[in-house]
Amino acid sequence: MAYTMKDVAKRAGVSVATVSRILNGLSGYSEETKKRVNQVIDEMGYQPNAIARGLISKKTRTLAVLLPEVSDLFASEVLAGVEEEAHEKGYSVIICKTAKNGVRTMKYLQTLRENQVDGIIFMSETLTKEYYEAIRKMGASLVLVSTRSDYDIPYVKVDDRQAAYDATSYLVEKGHRSLGMLSGTEGDLIATVPRVAGFKEALCDHGLPAEEHRIAYGDFGFSSGALAMERLLRRVPDVEAVFCASDEMAVGALSLLHRKGIKVPGEISIIGYDNTRAAEMAFPPLTTMAQPLYQMGKKAVDIVLGHRSAESLLLSHQMVERETVGQR
Amino acid sequence: MAYTMKDVAKRAGVSVATVSRILNGLSGYSEETKKRVNQVIDEMGYQPNAIARGLISKKTRTLAVLLPEVSDLFASEVLAGVEEEAHEKGYSVIICKTAKNGVRTMKYLQTLRENQVDGIIFMSETLTKEYYEAIRKMGASLVLVSTRSDYDIPYVKVDDRQAAYDATSYLVEKGHRSLGMLSGTEGDLIATVPRVAGFKEALCDHGLPAEEHRIAYGDFGFSSGALAMERLLRRVPDVEAVFCASDEMAVGALSLLHRKGIKVPGEISIIGYDNTRAAEMAFPPLTTMAQPLYQMGKKAVDIVLGHRSAESLLLSHQMVERETVGQR
DNA sequence: CTGAAAGCGCTAACAA
DNA sequence: TTGTTAGCGCTTTCAG
Numbered sequence A, B: 001m002a003y004t005m006k007d008v009a010k011r012a013g014v015s016v017a018t019v020s021r022i023l024n025g026l027s028g029y030s031e032e033t034k035k036r037v038n039q040v041i042d043e044m045g046y047q048p049n050a051i052a053r054g055l056i057s058k059k060t061r062t063l064a065v066l067l068p069e070v071s072d073l074f075a076s077e078v079l080a081g082v083e084e085e086a087h088e089k090g091y092s093v094i095i096c097k098t099a100k101n102g103v104r105t106m107k108y109l110q111t112l113r114e115n116q117v118d119g120i121i122f123m124s125e126t127l128t129k130e131y132y133e134a135i136r137k138m139g140a141s142l143v144l145v146s147t148r149s150d151y152d153i154p155y156v157k158v159d160d161r162q163a164a165y166d167a168t169s170y171l172v173e174k175g176h177r178s179l180g181m182l183s184g185t186e187g188d189l190i191a192t193v194p195r196v197a198g199f200k201e202a203l204c205d206h207g208l209p210a211e212e213h214r215i216a217y218g219d220f221g222f223s224s225g226a227l228a229m230e231r232l233l234r235r236v237p238d239v240e241a242v243f244c245a246s247d248e249m250a251v252g253a254l255s256l257l258h259r260k261g262i263k264v265p266g267e268i269s270i271i272g273y274d275n276t277r278a279a280e281m282a283f284p285p286l287t288t289m290a291q292p293l294y295q296m297g298k299k300a301v302d303i304v305l306g307h308r309s310a311e312s313l314l315l316s317h318q319m320v321e322r323e324t325v326g327q328r
Numbered sequence C: 001c002t003g004a005a006a007g008c009g010c011t012a013a014c015a016a
Numbered sequence D: 001t002t003g004t005t006a007g008c009g010c011t012t013t014c015a016g
Helices: A005-012 A016-023 A031-044 A050-057 A073-088 A102-114 A129-138 A160-173 A193-205 A222-235 A247-260 A277-281 A293-304 B005-012 B016-023 B031-044 B050-057 B073-088 B102-114 B129-138 B160-173 B193-205 B222-235 B247-260 B277-281 B293-304
Strands: A062-067 A092-097 A119-123 A141-145 A155-158 A179-183 A215-217 A241-244 A269-274 A288-290 A313-315 A318-320 B062-067 B092-097 B119-123 B141-145 B155-158 B179-183 B215-217 B241-244 B269-274 B288-290 B313-315 B318-320
Touching (some): A005 A016, A005 A031, A016 A031, A050 B050, A062 A073, A062 A102, A073 A092, A073 B092, A092 A102, A092 B073, A102 A129, A119 A293, A155 A160, A155 A293, A160 A179, A160 A193, A160 A241, A160 A269, A179 A247, A222 A241, A222 A247, A247 A277, A247 B277, A293 A313, B005 B031, B016 B031, B073 B119, B073 B293, B092 B102, B141 B293, B155 B160, B160 B241, B160 B269, B160 B288, B160 B318, B179 B247, B215 B222, B222 B247, B241 B247, B247 B269, B293 B313
Parallel strands (some): A062 A092, A062 A119, A155 A313, A179 A215, A179 A241, B062 B092, B119 B141, B141 B155
Antiparallel strands (some): A288 A318
16 A cells, blocks of 8 residues: 555654645745655655545546547647647646547546546537537536637637648649649538638639539548549549648549559649648658647647637648649 | 535435445445436436545546557557547546656656556556556556566567568568568667567578678668668668568658669569558558557557456467569 | 644445 | 445645
8 A cells, every 4th residue: 555645744743734735835834844754755655646636626637638530640640749738737638539429429528527637628520519518517628629619619720721722822833723622521611611612712813713523522531532533533634733631632642643653743733731640651752731730739738728818729831842742 | 516426315315325326336225216316316417526436446447558659650559449448448548658768757657656547558668677666566557568578567469570570481482582671770679679580580491691781770760761771772782572660661661762763562572560551551552561559459458457367468460461562 | 833623525334 | 225434645724
């Protein structure tokens, strides 16, 4: 059995109250007793029990991250940022895979409540009313990452419409005139609609055709990227450059193009989105519209801990030029 | 303020002991009171407080995973398995990035002790005496993933030497005679030495040259793969097939080969290790020696929870044939 | 400057 | 079948 505060108190010849004060840096003891108590603590190798502390303080110094999928390049990059910042601030982080499943998510929310987590970081999904209510009731603070909601909840994300607009414009500036897009899940209000809007808007503003058939939908994944690219090729045989809604889809497209013997960027230019590790590992290295994923994770923690006045953050996107976009 | 058991007891006209019994499925109450209490619980939306429960039971139903890096294809795949199995068993999982740093690791271990985690899953690193002692003192159960130690601690991993042996033999069977290896960090007892040994052994058994200069060391990462491949090419210009100690290094090699205009598998065959997502996303899709990463995560949880009698598990590796190895 | 004592919300003897 | 009560290890008044 590990030592308790009582043991320390007894051995140091003081009361537990005094030990507690010293441990918590409060006032109310002499330098002398402090020294003595600290010495005893070292001798005994005493460590406070965070559970007991949490029972009283109602604070557990624990955060939870809810994400659709753990083994996902996008998510794990953000997660890395969360872990780092939380660690620096002295918090632990619990991971919860929602699998975009309502029942599973609610079950997690219940566990989190029982475990009294202090804050929740909710990623890449729509916050339903049910989720929102559950979180509100448990009294945890909340921040959204890469999504937003109608409720007044702080979020940290990139301006997707603008980023898509900029990526598309970049392609146009490189001289491409027949553009196409490999989009994410059709109808996805969070990650698809704004990007499609940005894509079309950029084309319109540049006086280029923006018909619906220039957009091939997928699901953000690698295979869907290859499939969507194939469809796009059929529908727009003269396509010169393609904006992809995720790096994974872009890499899928690259793969298909390789297979067909179509040169990138020689014949077709490809631009990705996210700047996950997949982008640097692609061949040729993928030019992409970067989201500051790691930073987003760190900022989310700052916000959820209230160090950043619960303000939403629109982080800036950035073009990362590698080798899949050519000049025409 | 959320309701407590006392509130429920009062409202249902029973004692807290009875409520507790009902909640924990113990015996000692009539069907009638059970019904009434449960109804009150629903009405009030009462939820037990796991912190208070943990204070008494000394069990928190929380597991921790210690890994060198969060945003790593290998680690996140294992992590996904851990999360899934833990969730099924009703446990939460805390992530701790060690960054292969002793101070950081010890700090985490202290936090974990204060938070009374029930079990620790320690991944891909050497368990130092210091770590071991700390974990033993806190009384958490422990399991090693993708590593092992001199202490008698259960582990779940693949037989690296054998897997490397098999991968190399596969290359030989395909008719390749001048082989090379892109290895991980030189001297790494866990992930490098056994694989190098397996590689050499296979070559010897097949009567092929296995000189040290056929092995180029890197650090398991993408860039180091490209660099190592370049070195290997200089040292063994006629190399026909290369066994890589990780998929990332293999993809790095692929990248360099593309750049040099060397055809894979036409001129050189490449085989990876791990079967992470990088393998399927590579071009050409990477043939690789798969480790059952997700399964390893799940098994680790089973072991650490004692559902598997603290037995070590040597999971079987498996060749995943894709398109980077040719017949000669 | 220090200690006694009352909880935090729950479990588990021990009684009844 | 039920209730009473003594803690779990700690924080925090309130006295001294």
